[in-house]
Amino acid sequence: xxxxVIQINEEKCNGCGLCAxxxxxxxxxxxxxxxxxxxxxxxxxxxDCLPVCPTGAITFVERExxxxxxxxxxxxxxxxxxxxxxxxxxxxxxxxxxxLSREGKPEMRTAEAASGSELGQWPVQIKLAPLSAPYFxxxxxxxxxxxxxxxxGSFHQDFIRGKVTLIGCPKLDEGDYTEKLTEIIRRNExxxxxxxxxxxxxxxxxxHAAVTALKNSGKFIPWQxxxxxxDGKILD
Numbered sequence: 001x002x003x004x005v006i007q008i009n010e011e012k013c014n015g016c017g018l019c020a021x022x023x024x025x026x027x028x029x030x031x032x033x034x035x036x037x038x039x040x041x042x043x044x045x046x047x048d049c050l051p052v053c054p055t056g057a058i059t060f061v062e063r064e065x066x067x068x069x070x071x072x073x074x075x076x077x078x079x080x081x082x083x084x085x086x087x088x089x090x091x092x093x094x095x096x097x098x099x100l101s102r103e104g105k106p107e108m109r110t111a112e113a114a115s116g117s118e119l120g121q122w123p124v125q126i127k128l129a130p131l132s133a134p135y136f137x138x139x140x141x142x143x144x145x146x147x148x149x150x151x152x153g154s155f156h157q158d159f160i161r162g163k164v165t166l167i168g169c170p171k172l173d174e175g176d177y178t179e180k181l182t183e184i185i186r187r188n189e190x191x192x193x194x195x196x197x198x199x200x201x202x203x204x205x206x207x208h209a210a211v212t213a214l215k216n217s218g219k220f221i222p223w224q225x226x227x228x229x230x231d232g233k234i235l236d
Contacts, residue, residue: 001064001065001066001067002062002063002064002065003045003062003063003065003067003068004045004060004061004062005037005040005043005045005060005061005063005065006027006028006037006043006045006047006049006050006058006059006060006061007037007058007059007060007061008028008034008035008036008037008057008058009057009058009059010034010057011057012055012056012057013034013035013055013057014054014055014057015030015033015034015035016054016127016128017030017035018049018052018053018054018127018128019035019049019052019053019058020035020049021052021128021130022048022049022051022052022130022131023048023049024048024077024132025042025043025044025073025076026038026039026042026073026076026077027039027040027042027043027044028049035057035058039066040065040066041065041066041067041068041069041072042068042069042072042073042076043065043068044068044073045060045068047060048131051179051180051183052127052131052180054127054174054175098121098122099120099121099134099135100119100120100121100122116156117156117160118156118157118160118161118162119156119160119165120135120160120162120163120164120165121133121135121164121165124165124166124167125166125167125168126143126166126167126168126173126177126180126181127168127173127180129166129180129184131180131183131184131187132184132187132188133188135164136164136184136187136188136189136190137188137189138189138191139163139164139188139189139190139191140162140163140164140190140191140192140193140194141163141164141166141184141185141190141191141192141193141194142159142160142163142164142165142166142194142195142196143166143167143168143181143193143194143195143196143206143210144159144165144166144167144195144196144197144206145167145168145169145170145196145197145198145203145206146167146168146169147169147198147203148196148197148198148228149167151198151228151229151230151231151232152228152232152234153232155196159194159196159226163194166181166184168206169206170202170203170204170205170206170209171202171203171205176209177206177209177210177213178208178209178212178213178216179213180213181209181210181213182212182213182216182217184213185213185214185217185219185221186216186217186218186219190219190221191221191222192221192222192223193210193214193221193222193223193224194223194224194225194226195207195210195211195223195224195225195226196225196226196227196228197225197226197227197228198227198228198229198230199227199228199229199230199235200230207225210223211223211225
């Protein structure tokens, strides 16, 4: 049948694997360092993969293709879910979404809370984060400039604890975060939003992206912005 499916330009593809993680149907995989459309009948033609591609390698084309097979997709999802610890795509294993356990004996948790990591999920980079994940539902979302954790000594205890964390640098990362953050907030039941930025002007980009994304999502949730000085103080 004639219908719309995605097309991947291998010359533009940088092999980051973001599209494979974003494709909830499992239509995209990685082969020889490049993204590939694995099965036409897994592609629903909605294009969740398009906004996450940093190089613009993915487009829609209208061509002869097998009809979207929802039942086959459902069965494939069940199979992957049952494969404990297996990445959802053949992309970089380090970008596989997962929840991090902070369980342990009370005395161990007390010691960890004093100086250890409070990170509750992976990945943390905005560019690598999935559009949807179980840990997003009911989450207090923290969007932080990556320098803030270095400038502010108690960042884990004061900001990360109890939150799902996404980080980025608007000056160094290519592209704008707004569209992706909009989709993350729109698709998941986020309870609150905290933005932590540095006092330097270029860091305003992450605040602008996060606040604009919240507005564009059409949702009304509590939000706040905290600014860290370069000498490690909270300015507001």
